[in-house]
């Protein structure tokens with residue numbers, strides 16, 4: 421139990437699915453479900469800066485609830501409105517959100533001798549106080565949810581956060597990142613380990629505040645070769661999965677399901693199935709049936725994975741993609757949480773997302789939709 425008392429959950433479908441139980445239909449939520457495609461998001465955000473919204477528990481909880489209210493009864497989880505870059509901020513780096521451009525670090529990490537690296541490595545970061553506003557937003561959101569659906573907490577994976585910290589923002593070429601891993605592998609690993617420890621504490625405190633499930637977003641995992649993935653990504657994902665349950669236990673908290681989303685690293689799935697995560701998020705480059713075959717009998721739930729671009733398509737194509745996905749994941753009565761293969765993109769018509777959610781409900785509620793052999 422977390423330290424607060426909240427209304428009992430009325431819909432625990434996603435938690436049961438994540439724990440590997442047989443369920444009545446596939447649960448569904450959407451990465452970035454609170455965001456720019458919703459007119460009410462822009463309205464509630466007003467002229468405010470993005471990080472100012474994250475730091476304001478009242479606004480963050482309002483934004484978190486928007487999709488739950490608009491798609492009443494169709495979403496099986498909420499995700500706290502925040503950003504993965506709050507960890508670099510807590511470490512002392514400045515991160516701005518530039519309109520229509522995305523995140524920008526005015527002073528990224530240049531090399532291990534630039535002074536800032538040593539400074540960050542030696543600083544004792546207290547994510548308890550630095551990210552206090554996130555825990556407050558989580559507790560307030562749990563109250564406002566009043567048990568409608570579970571609340572997911574999240575963080576960025578060490579690898580993805582490191583990329584942002586050295587690139588200073590989004591990139592296509594990853595020049596700085598590659599300089600770090602191929603010139604300074606030791607310094608890179610030390611920083612990744614530092615971030616991983618912060619992730620564990622940050623997620624534990626989110627659970628303490630009321631998060632009922634957590635997701636680790638490794639959005640840039642796919643920039644690595646399979647062997648670099650083994651060196652710079654996987655050990656830190658493993659560290660989080662191994663240490664979060666221990667930390668929760670220390671704090672007197674029950675374990676929560678842990679989701680990992682190593683976007684783009686399709687080659688890693690067999691090995692990621694051996695980590696201690698309960699759920700693995702798949703992007704749309706995965707063939708669901710192949711992934712199910714690779715999983716075999718291991719007790720892992722998959723999450724995903726339609727191309728988010730299908731929401732720009734016709735309703736016929738949405739139905740086709742959902743049908744294919746339901747079939748590939750074995751019907752939806754076990755081992756699958758429906759989602760998109762990455763965050764929903766701006767300019768999607770919210771009514772088309774509604775249709776996608778309805779199709780998932782319709783096609784996974786069917787009597788015979790659980791008859792497929794999930795081992796492939």
Ligand SMILES: Cc1c2[nH]c(c1CCC(=O)O)Cc1[nH]c(c(CCC(=O)O)c1C)Cc1[nH]c(c(CCC(=O)O)c1C)Cc1[nH]c(c(C)c1CCC(=O)O)C2
Pocket residue numbers: 450451452453454455456470499500501502503504505517519520521522523574590637639762763
């Ligand atoms: C890489 C990453 C970031 N942030 C996040 C990731 C991992 C997921 C992914 O790979 O998409 C995670 C994130 N960011 C946001 C959420 C909120 C909760 C939700 O999913 O609804 C979550 C889970 C809000 C947001 N984070 C951001 C917005 C848009 C801000 C705005 O312009 O109003 C929102 C709603 C800004 C942001 N934040 C980030 C970028 C690259 C951008 C700008 C470009 C973009 O939106 O894709 C970093």
